[in-house]
Structures are given as structure tokens and as C-alpha cells.
Amino acid sequence: MTEIILKKLYGEDKQAKVGKILIKPGDLIKAGDGLFNAESTKGNFLVKSEYSGEVTAVLIEEGQTIKIGNAIAKLEGAQKSAADKKSGSGYSFGLAKPKKEDIQCDIAIIGGGPGGYVAAIRAAQLGANVVLIEADKIGGTCLNTGCIPTKSFVKSAHLFDEMKRSADFGIHASDLAIDLAAIVNRKNSVVSNLVGGIDYLLTKWQVKVIRGKAVIEKDSVITVKNDKVDAVIKSDKIIIATGSSPAKLPIPGSDLPVVMTNEEILAMTDCPQSLTIVGGGVIGMEFAFIFNAFGCDVTIVEFLDNILCNCDEDVIDIILDACEARGIKCYTSACVEAIDGEEGGKAVVTFKKDDQKHFVVSDKVLMAVGRRPNLNAIDLSVLNVSLNQRGNGVLVDEHMATSNPNVYAIGDVANIIQLAHVASHQGIVAAENCMGKDSKMSYDAVPSAIFVSPEIATVGMSEKKAKETGLAYGVSKFPFSANGKALSQGETEGFVKLIYSEDEKCILGAAVIGPGATDLIAGLTYHIENKTDYRKLQHTIYAHPTTAESVHEAILGITGEAIHFA
Structure with missing residues (x-):
């Protein structure tokens, strides 16, 4: 008989209140399964088991205050997670068979990423009986191998950059070094806390979560x-939220061990000395700056005429200047033809530019050429359910409904805009329409970060x-070099740059x-969405000293009345 002891809570918390208990005597659990939801002053989170085994007793009660070191439950035949992994097939409980379930629900959601889990919670808020099916990890790419872990890396990179120039601020530091394994551990902790919080919310809203691959019978x-x-699940409505996967170029060598996607690079514990990034879009450029900050020699090879092709030239120019200052090499209008292995484990990337072949040698290659919907x-x-005209996404209308009126599709699988916050809002729209509301998606004011x-x-x-459409427009810009807080930092x-319509008196x-x-973009998103009259915005008072004052100055500049810039 083994007791499960509470060893860790959220952050530095030493005690928490027991929320919903997810186990009972007789349950067969695996390492990583949720035991109970906990509530602390710093948030709600899921406490998971480090053992597999059969629950013989539950030693806590809902509403109880529990402290680190307290016993949670007793297990028969307990084995630790390491043993589970070593066995290859997980812990076995004799001849135990999967529990058969016939489930009737209002809405079944396939995929628990930022679209699926948000749709599940919203539908439950509206009174729906919801089943959420997830084949891998709750939170999807965004929480587990995308937005959140990448931003954890970004924080480490930005902090290291600041420490390296701390002398400019009167602080002298020495012996600075990167510990990538520790950065990865911190990233994993951040991800675990967020995923645990989502597990808690799904439980709170009584969303039934089933792990496994959904099969449409x-x-x-x-x-x-x-x-x-x-389980056999019969549902009145279905929401497809199966997400996307990293794409790879169909070129020789793309399957070599040294070639990674964003998923593998976030798990590395040793920083490579050199890295070639195929693709100069958002994902590629973010990783370029991260690993450059970590001391890695970074080369970017981009097929299009410029990096970050959806941005304006004046924005791209600043990033290109930053790349040059940091030593990040950028090759644009360049077509990668092959990746070859070299003795010593390095990779040779062959690409063509201006009808000439070029070669770059590096320890690792990151493939950052977009994502493919999991169709x-x-x-x-x-x-x-029909696909769109290009055949690269599920066809949906403004209500997120597919060609089958009882089926909706959201997020990357619909392939309209592949952003987590778009998927989440699409999930809300789909859930509300499933529940009889008339909600519509608009893509006129979608922020990008x-x-x-x-x-x-x-x-x-x-x-x-604006130029391409021939629209009559004006531009107002305010540089951060004229902002007090930016200078002090x-x-x-x-800069802040606004595109506006003088005829309609609004920001476009x-x-x-x-x-x-x-x-800073959030406030501007609201004003663009609601076509706020910029003359009214000129009388909004912004706190000083803040970088947000630059937004106000750019608004004042529309009518040529900026105070701190001529």
C-alpha cells in the first residue's frame, strides 16, 4: 500500500483549499491523472498523481485546507511514472477492461486546444451538456508547444539581453551564462500550471473530458x-477543433535527425552553437531572436522577397537593422533545395539565390515554413463536411457552421487565420450558435503579436x-525615441503608426x-473595431510616464497636433 503525498502546489504556495475531488476508491489511475482541483490565492490548478495504481482510499475532503506533506490517497500496486515509461506500454492492471460508456450530449467538441476548450466552457456556460475529446494534451499546440512555451523562452532571452547591457544602467554583472535545461524546466512548469488551470475550469463547468482519438462512426x-x-458518444451538434501540425518542405534531407520543428526545438536542453532557420515568418523570426540571444549563430533562409511579409516595409526595416546589429544573417528570395548530413553531425543547407547555389553549415536546422490543418x-x-476552394481547410460560414448545419469547425482546421486568439473567438461564436444564438465572426480587427x-x-x-486597394488614407507616426518611459528603459x-481615414474620421x-x-495594441484594436472618431480619442488622458503615451501622440498627430514630436 502506497500513500500519495502532496509535494508541490502552485508557485511558492504551501497550502490550498481542496476543490472537486476527481478520484474515488476502486478507480484505476495512471501517473499524470488528475487527483483533485486546488484553489489558492494565486489561482486554480489541477493536482496530478505521480503514481499509477488502484485507489483504495481517498484521504481528503472537498473544502478542506491541505498543506504540502499531507497524504491525498492510498494506492494498491503503485508504480512511479518512470517505471511506466520504462515498461513501454504503461502500467497494467491485470485483466481490467476499458469501461464501456454510452453518452448522450448536446455538443461534442473534437480537439482541446485554444479553440476547443474555450468552445466547451462557453457552451457549458450557456447550459449545454458538453463532451470534449482530446487525443493528446489539453491546451493544444498553443499551450504545449507553441505560444506559451515560446513566450517563456522569449522572457529568458530578453532578460539575458538586458543583463548583458546592465552596465548601461549602473549595474555590473559578470559570469553570465545560459542554462538551457533550466530554461526548459521553467517552460515546462509554466505550461503545467496553465494546463492544470484549464483542467480545473473544465471540471468546474462540468465538461466531460475524454482522452483519445475520436472516430466518426x-x-x-x-x-x-x-x-x-x-465510449460511444451521440451528440446533437459537433465542433471540429483538430488544429494543425508543423509543415516540412518536401525536399531531400528534411527528415534528418538534425532537422527540427518548433516542437522539438522547445525540448532541447543543450544550446546549439549554430542554427539555420528555414522560413522568415513569425515563428522563424521569433526563434531567430531567442537563440541569437542565447549565443547561437543564426542564419535565416526565406523564400519570399522579405521576412515577416505581412508587415509594412518600415516595420521590417527596423527588424532587419536589429538582425544586422545582432549578427543574424538573413537571406531572402532564397529557395532551399536540400539538407545534407555532414560528418560530425552537422547539417548543410543548400539554397539557391539569384541563380547561384549557396551553402550554410550548422549544428541544427529549424523548419519554420508554416502549419498544415489536421484535416x-x-x-x-x-x-x-466540405473543404474550402483551396482544399486546405474546412469550409465554414460567418457562424463557423460547415456544409453540415449540425457541424461547426474552428481554429487552424478552418484555416482562415491561424492564431490562437482567433481560434478562441471562433470557439465562442460556434458554441453560441450551437445554443441558438446568432453570433458572427468578423476579421476586420484581428490583432497580431x-x-x-x-x-x-x-x-x-x-x-x-491600403495602397493595394487604392483607398484614400493618411499615416501618423510617433517614435518611441520621443517617449520618456522608453528613454528611461x-x-x-x-514607433506607433496609425493608418486613418480623414473622410470617416476613424483609424483603419x-x-x-x-x-x-x-x-499596447489592445486599445487600438477596440477603436478600429468600433470605428471610434479619432477626434474624441484626442481628449483621452493617458498616464505619465508610460509607453502608451506614444499611442496618444500618434492620435494627436493625425490632425498635426502631436505635442512631443514635430
Whole structure:
């Protein structure tokens, strides 16, 4: 008999209140399964088991205050997670068979990423009986191998950059070094806490979560089989949220061990001395700045005419200047033809530029050439669901409904805009329409955040797009070099740029590049979405000293009345 002892809580917490208990005597659990939801002053989170075994007794009660060192439950035949992994097939409980379940629900959601889990919670808030099916990890790419872990790396990189120039601020530091294994451990802790919080919320809203691959047997009938459950789910509505996977170029050598996607690079514990990144889009550029900060020699090879091709030229110019200053090499209009292995484990990337072949040798290669929707995750034909004209996403209308009126699709699998916050909002729209509301998606004011250095954020119409459409527009820019807080922080690169319509007296689009850009964009998103009269915004009072004052100055500049810039 083994007791499960509480060894860790959220952050530095030493005690917490027991929320919903997820186990009972007789349950067969695996290492990593949730035991109970805990509530502390710092948030809600899921406490998981480090053992596999049969629960013989539960030693806690809901509402109880529990401390580190307290016993949670007793297990029979307990084995630790390391033993589970070593065995290859997980812990076995004799002849135990999966529990058969026949489930009737209002909405079945296939995929628990930022679209799926948000849709599940919203539908439950509206009174739906919801089943959420996830084949891998709750939180999807965003929480586990995308947005959140990457931003954890970005924080480490930015902090290391600041420490290296601390003498500029009167602070002298020495013997600075990168410990990538520790950075990865911190990243894993951040991810674990966030995923635990989502598990807690799903439990709170009584969303039934089933782990395993969803199989469409017939219209409105889904089966899921794993070692714990054999479920048949009949649902009135279905929301497809199967996400996307990293793409790889179909070139020789793309399957070599040294070639990674964003998923593998986030798990490395030793920093390579050199890295070639194939693709100069958002993912590629973020990793370029991260690993350059870590001391890695970074080369970017981009097929298009420029990096970050959706940004305006003046924004790209600042990033190219930053790349040059940091020693990041950028090759644009360059086509990668092959990746070859070299003695010593290095890779040779061959690419063509200006009709000439070039070669770059590096320890690792990161493939950052976009993501492909997981269209084969389920059998769409059984659901009578059509693809879009390009055949690269599920066809949906503004309500997120597919060609089957009882089936909705959201997020990357719909392939309209591949952003986590778009997937989440699509999930809300789909859930509300499933529950009889009339909700519609609009993509006129979708913000985008790029965590390079300096940060970039955009929303609405770019100047490039305004030119292409022949629209009458004006531009107002305010540089961060004229902002007091930016100067005091030593981060003066960049500007706030507004694209506006003088006829309609509203802001059509915005680009911010500089300190805190990804946070500053939120207010501008609201004004673009609601077509706020910029003359009214001129009388809004902004706190001093803040970088947000640069937004106000750019608004004043629309009518030529900026105070701190001529």
C-alpha cells in the first residue's frame, strides 16, 4: 500500500483549499491523472498523481485546507511514472477492461486546444451538456508547444539581453551564462500550471473530458477507445477543433535527425552553437531572436522577397537593422533545395539565390515554413463536411457552421487565420450558435503579436494593403525615441503608426514596434473595431510616464497636433 503525498502546489504556495475531488476508491489511475482541483490565492490548478495504481482510499475532503506533506490517497500496486515509461506500454492492471460508456450530449467538441476548450466552457456556460475529446494534451499546440512555451523562452532571452547591457544602467554583472535545461524546466512548469488551470475550469463547468482519438462512426455518433474507456458518444451538434501540425518542405534531407520543428526545438536542453532557420515568418523570426540571444549563430533562409511579409516595409526595416546589429544573417528570395548530413553531425543547407547555389553549415536546422490543418484527424466525409476552394481547410460560414448545419469547425482546421486568439473567438461564436444564438465572426480587427526584439503588433489595415486597394488614407507616426518611459528603459527603437481615414474620421489600422507593443495594441484594436472618431480619442488622458503615451501622440498627430514630436 502506497500513500500519495502532496509535494508541490502552485508557485511558492504551501497550502490550498481542496476543490472537486476527481478520484474515488476502486478507480484505476495512471501517473499524470488528475487527483483533485486546488484553489489558492494565486489561482486554480489541477493536482496530478505521480503514481499509477488502484485507489483504495481517498484521504481528503472537498473544502478542506491541505498543506504540502499531507497524504491525498492510498494506492494498491503503485508504480512511479518512470517505471511506466520504462515498461513501454504503461502500467497494467491485470485483466481490467476499458469501461464501456454510452453518452448522450448536446455538443461534442473534437480537439482541446485554444479553440476547443474555450468552445466547451462557453457552451457549458450557456447550459449545454458538453463532451470534449482530446487525443493528446489539453491546451493544444498553443499551450504545449507553441505560444506559451515560446513566450517563456522569449522572457529568458530578453532578460539575458538586458543583463548583458546592465552596465548601461549602473549595474555590473559578470559570469553570465545560459542554462538551457533550466530554461526548459521553467517552460515546462509554466505550461503545467496553465494546463492544470484549464483542467480545473473544465471540471468546474462540468465538461466531460475524454482522452483519445475520436472516430466518426456515422453522422452525430463518435467513438473513443483507450485503456480506460470505450465510449460511444451521440451528440446533437459537433465542433471540429483538430488544429494543425508543423509543415516540412518536401525536399531531400528534411527528415534528418538534425532537422527540427518548433516542437522539438522547445525540448532541447543543450544550446546549439549554430542554427539555420528555414522560413522568415513569425515563428522563424521569433526563434531567430531567442537563440541569437542565447549565443547561437543564426542564419535565416526565406523564400519570399522579405521576412515577416505581412508587415509594412518600415516595420521590417527596423527588424532587419536589429538582425544586422545582432549578427543574424538573413537571406531572402532564397529557395532551399536540400539538407545534407555532414560528418560530425552537422547539417548543410543548400539554397539557391539569384541563380547561384549557396551553402550554410550548422549544428541544427529549424523548419519554420508554416502549419498544415489536421484535416485527416477525423473522417470529414462521414460528416458530409466540405473543404474550402483551396482544399486546405474546412469550409465554414460567418457562424463557423460547415456544409453540415449540425457541424461547426474552428481554429487552424478552418484555416482562415491561424492564431490562437482567433481560434478562441471562433470557439465562442460556434458554441453560441450551437445554443441558438446568432453570433458572427468578423476579421476586420484581428490583432497580431510578434515577439521579436523589438516587439511588433499590428491590427486592421496595413499601409501596404491600403495602397493595394487604392483607398484614400493618411499615416501618423510617433517614435518611441520621443517617449520618456522608453528613454528611461533604454528601449527607443520603433514607433506607433496609425493608418486613418480623414473622410470617416476613424483609424483603419495600426502597427506598433517597440517596448510593450503586444500589450499596447489592445486599445487600438477596440477603436478600429468600433470605428471610434479619432477626434474624441484626442481628449483621452493617458498616464505619465508610460509607453502608451506614444499611442496618444500618434492620435494627436493625425490632425498635426502631436505635442512631443514635430
